[in-house]
Amino acid sequence: xxxxxxxxxxxxxxxxxxxxxxxxxxxxxxxxxxxxxxxxxxxxxxxxxxxxxxxxxxxxxxxxxxxxxxxxxxxxxxxxxxxxxxxxxxxxxxxxxxxxxxxxxxxxxxxxxxxxxxxxxxxxxxxxxxxxxxxxxxxxxxxxxxxxxxxxxxxxxxxxxxxxxxxxxxxxxxxxxxxxxxxxxxxxxxx
Numbered sequence: 131x132x133x134x135x136x137x138x139x140x141x142x143x144x145x146x147x148x149x150x151x152x153x154x155x156x157x158x159x160x161x162x163x164x165x166x167x168x169x170x171x172x173x174x175x176x177x178x179x180x181x182x183x184x185x186x187x188x189x190x191x192x193x194x195x196x197x198x199x200x201x202x203x204x205x206x207x208x209x210x211x212x213x214x215x216x217x218x219x220x221x222x223x224x225x226x227x228x229x230x231x232x233x234x235x236x237x238x239x240x241x242x243x244x245x246x247x248x249x250x251x252x253x254x255x256x257x258x259x260x261x262x263x264x265x266x267x268x269x270x271x272x273x274x275x276x277x278x279x280x281x282x283x284x285x286x287x288x289x290x291x292x293x294x295x296x297x298x299x300x301x302x303x304x305x306x307x308x309x310x311x312x313x314x315x316x317x318x319x320x321x
Contacts, residue, residue: 147254163246164319167193167201169292171315175209175234178307185209185234189313193242205238205257205276207311235262236298236311238276251290254279261300261309272307274300282317290317 173189176182187209195201210233238257245252257276276296284290291314298309 163195163198164287164321165195166320167191167195168318168320169193169315171292171313173207173209173311173313175207175298175309175311177234177309183211183232185211185232187234189311189315195244198246199243201242201244203238203240203242203255203257205236205259207234207236207313209234233263236260236274236276237262238274240276249284251282251284252279253281253294257296261298261302272300272302274298276311278311280313284317284319288319290319291315292317 169189169191171189173187175185175187177185187207189205189207191203191205193201193203212232236259238259240255240257240259242253242255255276255278259274259276261272261274262270276298278294278296280292280294282290282292293314294312296311296313298311300307300309
């Protein structure tokens with residue numbers, strides 16, 4: 131675990147990075163920005179339980195751009211992987227899809243800060259919410275954060291390609307788990 135001095139140092143570094151992105155975003159040209167953005171794509175989730183497991187699935191974001199650099203975002207994701215311990219009953223095998231897979235779902239809300247250019251956006255976000263699943267020994271719903279960022283390439287005003295990386299610390303079964311998520315997909319920009 132981190133010692134207190136390492137936590138303070140890590141927090142100070144994160145604050146400096148966010149401040150740098152915000153300050154540089156103020157220097158961006160005053161071009162028109164979309165009022166809403168909708169992102170949907172593939173999601174890879176690496177979670178710790180009894181061991182580290184990889185999950186594949188989807189992520190969807192809805193973002194309301196309040197100002198040129200500031201947005202309020204709601205994000206949801208769901209990832210799955212086969213459960214090697216599941217032994218189906220012969221008579222109900224084709225009906226029982228949920229139990230055949232280990233799953234992880236996330237629901238987050240929070241601010242996102244974006245530096246906008248003519249063809250590329252760079253962003254950071256701090257999200258808070260809940261993580262469900264992940265096959266941990268005790269409980270299924272955990273308080274979680276989504277700390278991350280990424281970039282959007284948009285060749286036109288209507289759509290773009292987005293890639294994001296999130297560090298997802300969460301309180302599961304009495305201690306902190308350090309999970310990671312990568313997402314990539316298409317962004318629709320709505321005026």
